[in-house]
Amino acid sequence: MSTLTSPEKTFFGHPRALSTLFFVEMWERFSYYGMRALLVLYLVQPLTDQNPGLGIDDGVAKAIYGSYAGLVYLTPVAGGWIADRLIGLRRAVLYGGIVIAAGHFLMAVPAEGTFWLGLVAIALGTGLLKPNISGMVGKLYTEGDDKRDAGFSLFYMGINIGSFAAPLICGGLGQQYDWHLGFGVAGIGMTLGLVQYAIGRRRLHGVGDEPDMPATAAERRSMWVIAVVVVVLVGALVGLFSLLGQPPVTAVTSSVTVLILLVPIWYFWRVLRTSRESDDPRARPKVTAFIWLFLGAAVFWMIFEQSGSTLSLFADNVTNLAVTSGFSIPASWLQSINPMFIVIFAPVFSAIWLRWGERAPRTPVKFALALLIVGASFLLLIVPMSAYQDDGTKATVWWLVVVYLLQTWGELLLSPNGLSATTRLAPQGALGQFLALWFLATSVGTTVGGQIAAATSSDPVLSFAVCGGMAVAFGVVMFTAVRRINALMGEVH
Numbered sequence: 001m002s003t004l005t006s007p008e009k010t011f012f013g014h015p016r017a018l019s020t021l022f023f024v025e026m027w028e029r030f031s032y033y034g035m036r037a038l039l040v041l042y043l044v045q046p047l048t049d050q051n052p053g054l055g056i057d058d059g060v061a062k063a064i065y066g067s068y069a070g071l072v073y074l075t076p077v078a079g080g081w082i083a084d085r086l087i088g089l090r091r092a093v094l095y096g097g098i099v100i101a102a103g104h105f106l107m108a109v110p111a112e113g114t115f116w117l118g119l120v121a122i123a124l125g126t127g128l129l130k131p132n133i134s135g136m137v138g139k140l141y142t143e144g145d146d147k148r149d150a151g152f153s154l155f156y157m158g159i160n161i162g163s164f165a166a167p168l169i170c171g172g173l174g175q176q177y178d179w180h181l182g183f184g185v186a187g188i189g190m191t192l193g194l195v196q197y198a199i200g201r202r203r204l205h206g207v208g209d210e211p212d213m214p215a216t217a218a219e220r221r222s223m224w225v226i227a228v229v230v231v232v233l234v235g236a237l238v239g240l241f242s243l244l245g246q247p248p249v250t251a252v253t254s255s256v257t258v259l260i261l262l263v264p265i266w267y268f269w270r271v272l273r274t275s276r277e278s279d280d281p282r283a284r285p286k287v288t289a290f291i292w293l294f295l296g297a298a299v300f301w302m303i304f305e306q307s308g309s310t311l312s313l314f315a316d317n318v319t320n321l322a323v324t325s326g327f328s329i330p331a332s333w334l335q336s337i338n339p340m341f342i343v344i345f346a347p348v349f350s351a352i353w354l355r356w357g358e359r360a361p362r363t364p365v366k367f368a369l370a371l372l373i374v375g376a377s378f379l380l381l382i383v384p385m386s387a388y389q390d391d392g393t394k395a396t397v398w399w400l401v402v403v404y405l406l407q408t409w410g411e412l413l414l415s416p417n418g419l420s421a422t423t424r425l426a427p428q429g430a431l432g433q434f435l436a437l438w439f440l441a442t443s444v445g446t447t448v449g450g451q452i453a454a455a456t457s458s459d460p461v462l463s464f465a466v467c468g469g470m471a472v473a474f475g476v477v478m479f480t481a482v483r484r485i486n487a488l489m490g491e492v493h
Contacts, residue, residue: 060249134419148420311403
C-alpha cells in the first residue's frame, strides 16, 4: 500500500489529494443534507396537502428520523471492515457513492415503497463511503504531522459547504414545489461527487488502493454469520415489540435502537480483548481513552443531530418565518445556518490550532467544552418554547440563529479534533474500523436523541431540559477526568 510521505503543499498548504477528497465529501454531504432537510417535514406533511407528505405523527416522525440517522452512522461499522479487510478504502468510497446516488433517485420516484427502499440504500452506501473517505484523509499525513488537525478542519469545511447549499436548493424545491424533486436533486449532487472522484484519482498516489489487513477465508465466513445473526435479531425484536402492542413503524424504530445500543458494547468488548493480546503496550490504554471520546461524542450528537427533527419542527411550528407580509422562508432553509457558521469559523479554529501548536488544549478538554456548549444551546430553547406554550407567542428566528451558533462552536471543538484523534488512537490495521466506531458514536447519540424526542413529544420543554441537562452533566464529568484521559492517550494530543 502506498502512502504520501512528502505531501505536496498545493492545496492551502496541504497535499493536493486533499482537494479531491474535499470536493467528493462536499457533494456527498450536499446529497445527504438535502434529503435530511426534507425528511421529517415530508413525513409529517398531511396527505391532503397540495404537496402531500406521509401524514405521520410528529413523535413517530422524530423516532423514525432518529433511527434512520442512527442506521446511517451504524453501517460504517461494516463499511470500515469491508475497506480494511476486503476491498481497500478507495473502492469502498466509490461503491458507496454509487449506492447513495441510487438511493436518492429511488426517493425521487413518487411512491411510498421506493421512498423507504431509497432510505435503506442511502444508509448502506453511507456506511461504505463515510468512514473510509476520512481514513484516506488521515493517510495523507505522516505520524506526528502538526498539520493533521488543520487538514481535518479544512476537510470539515468542505463538508459544510455542501451542507450549506443543500437545504437552500433541495429544501426550497421540495417544500415549495414537490418533495420528490428535492430528493432527486440530492441524487444529482452525489453523482457530481462521483465524477469528481474519478477525475481526481491520480492525485491520491495509491492511497487506499489495497486493504490494510486482508481477511482470511475464515474471517469472511464469520462476517456472513454475523450478518445473518443481525438480520434474525432485528426480526425477532420487531416481533417482540409488535407483541407488546407497538405499531409496526414504532416496533421497527425500537428494534433499531436496541441493535444500535448493542453493537458498540459488543464491538468494544472485541477491541479490548484484541488490544490485550497486542504486542504494543499502549494499545489497550488508547482504546480505553477512545471509549471516553466515544461516550462524549454520543452525548454531543444526541443533541446536535436533532437539528433535522426537533429543531426542524420547532422552526416550522414555533418560529415566525415571515420575511414580508407575502413571503415566509421555508423551515428547511434554517438548516443552512449551522454549515454557514462552520464555513465562517472553521478557518478561524484551524488557524488557532496551528498558531498554538503544542500549547493548544488537548482533545479531552475540547470535548468537555463542546458538551457544555451544546447542552446550553438546548437549555436556551426552554425560554421561547415556554412562551409559545403559555400564550402562542411565536419565537423570532434569532433564537435558532443563536442555538446554531453555539452548536457550531461545539461541533468545531469536538468533531474534527475527535476525528483526528481517532486516526491516531486506532491500533495497527484497524483504522477503518475505528473510524467506523467514531461514526457509531453519532449513531448511538442520534437514535437515543430520537427516542427521547419521541417520548417527550407532548412536552418539548421537558425534552430540551432532559437532553441539555445530560450534555452539561457529562461535560462536567469529562472535565474532572481530563488528567486520567490524557494519561491514557499518551503522546496523542
